[in-house]
Amino acid sequence: MSSAPAFKRLPRAVREQQMLDAAVKVFSRRGFHAAGMDEIAEDAGISKPMVYAYLGTKEELFVACLHREGTRMMQAIAGAAAPDLPADERLWRGLRAFFGFVGAYRDGWAVLYRQARGEQPFAGELATMRTRLIEVVAGMLDHALRAEGREIAALDLEVVAYALVGATESLADWLADHPDADPEKTATRMMNVAWLGAAQLLHGVTWCPPSD
Amino acid sequence: MSSAPAFKRLPRAVREQQMLDAAVKVFSRRGFHAAGMDEIAEDAGISKPMVYAYLGTKEELFVACLHREGTRMMQAIAGAAAPDLPADERLWRGLRAFFGFVGAYRDGWAVLYRQARGEQPFAGELATMRTRLIEVVAGMLDHALRAEGREIAALDLEVVAYALVGATESLADWLADHPDADPEKTATRMMNVAWLGAAQLLHGVTWCPPSD
């Protein structure tokens, strides 16, 4: 063929990224099982055996997606967290970065959470990331508490952190479903819910069940 | 066969419940796709065609599970909510009932949320239930707000409710993973996080982003 090879030959590194882009897109739309390797290949502008040659089996491909998107997210958050700031400022910056990421990489978020959470083989991978996040939040709260001269049981701390992370993920889902919503404003709202409650706890205010 | 028919013939209503029990169990352990109709049938002590005869295809079976467990949950919550109580009391009773349900029907919860959330065909079904819950919470907050003479934008209200429901679901997951944890105590912890923050909002205290 002298004239125009319908599509160019590209170096491996480039194609791999295209494949990952396509995979993230298809996985997020269809879900892991409903997604077909053929569709992913087609969407990447390539044929199926290339996908297998570069990224391996379907599971390995999904893990690769998980890894790329997860790393992106963690970097976005880590880049915003200066460890010597006061707790509320750190929380605020972390949340802003997080919602910024979700707003920018909607599909990535969907893959990471909506899909990976349910599927057994990947739930573990996810849980690890999540646990690390929860530990960070718990550590932050603990730090702030000690600065106030107060203290709290480790289990209580973990549960509070769990709740905060859960609320944040929930709002992330909401953000992903509302394309016209503003990530920064969402972060502010989350801060309102999270910090006002947390600040109360920091000052020793607690709620007790009524004795009925 | 005169002696002993290895297993008895049972009326349809009974068998259907046994099948649903088995289905909920298998779905929650393996996940929707990894679960096999053969395994569900075996676990119910019956053969596969019976499952198809009574409950229909795999998807229909899953929907039936979703429906039964969802109804159980909603009833558990509704039974505890007296609409003329003050907001904090209503919230407390609702949460206690909810965590009680999750503690009692661990598999049911796993089916409802861990599985149904990811799978496209069922996500809608779930979202409806979830939305109803969120509306209830939002309505409760709005009611309490107006009683205080304050008011808040509908969108803000929705987002706060979203966050609270998300935090609650997250703690439910935590409870499902910690068999030895006490549902009532978990509800109290959730109340601490949710109500202290919400109460602040009710009194007009808000958090504003620093101008950096």
Place this chain on the structure above:
DNA sequence: GCGTAACCCTACGCACGAGTAGGTATGCTC
């Protein structure tokens, strides 16, 4: 005691989609 309806089974068809075999073209090195 005989029809009939409900309960229940073994054994199979068949589609669908992951993964592969085997071959072609293109560019890069010496």
Place this chain on the structure above:
DNA sequence: GAGCATACCTACTCGTGCGTAGGGTTACGC
């Protein structure tokens, strides 16, 4: 311009598991 590695394709195999055909047995009404 021979040799070689890399990019790329068409067309297949084959396991897996949903769903069903067709037939047997127990209970119940009359």
